[in-house]
Amino acid sequence: MHYFALLLSPENTRPADPEERSAEMAAYQNFHAIAARFIRGGDALLPSATGVRITGGPDHPSVTDGPFAEGAEVAGGYYVFEADDLDEALGLAGQIPAAKHGGVEIWPMAGDGTTAPLEGTNWLALLLEPPALPSSPGSPQWEAIVALHGEFHAAAGEHVKGGAGLHPPSTATTVTVRDGKVAFTDGPFVEGAEVANGFYVLSAADRDEAVKIASMIPATSVELRQLAGVSML
Secondary structure, eight states: OEEEEEEEEEGGGSOOSHHHHHHHHHHHHHHHHHHTTTEEEEEEBOOGGGOEEEESTTTSOEEEESOOOSOSEEEEEEEEEEOSSHHHHHHHHTTSGGGGTSEEEEEEEESOOOOOOOOSOEEEEEEEEOTTSOOOTTSHHHHHHHHHHHHHHHHHGGGEEEEEEEOOGGGOEEEEEETTEEEEEESOSSOSSOEEEEEEEEEOSSHHHHHHHHTTSOSSEEEEEEBOSOOOO
16 A cells, blocks of 8 residues: 655754754664665655645746645655555654654555656646545545546646545544654645645656646645755655
8 A cells, every 4th residue: 555645844844054954864874774675765855835736727827935824734845655464654754854843744645656867947736626526546536537637647747757636634633742652643744625635746847837737636635835855765
């Protein structure tokens, strides 16, 4: 089974001191060494101020520059895990450094989310929907949405490097670590008007091209964030 891990934390908690940044990078390198056989993709994201949020759908897209003030926590990175079951995926999430000062959402994926080799500038397009809207894989509603995404794939072509739909919010689990103790909470970490429903990894020459491509995605909202290209995965 494949799982999408979304790393969330207050953006101002990221260390500014060079030594602290080096320590954080070392912590992630240690995690990669431990979890390498489970990791199928992932990267850090550039600050939300460099991203955009697209609403209105493909017919009437409206683009808003980041940062986004809706919540205290923002996405700082992601992983795709292949694990035997949810418990194994949650165990991995508890070892991610971001869980110590924020939270890690674990979502079962519909598909493996295989990402093609990345070159140049790449972006994570996080698909967001009202909590009541996402449907279960295999349902008529799901299949109708899959057809729309097929049209997007055909239009975007080789710009799509990977991605997958996510199971409904009721299947998500948030993992946090405080004072060395791991806690598991049902549902997404951030209780907001929209929740994750899928993601794409997109390749684009620059932000304008990335926005143009992401504006074609059939979703209520799309948060578009540039990959930092530091994962070495």
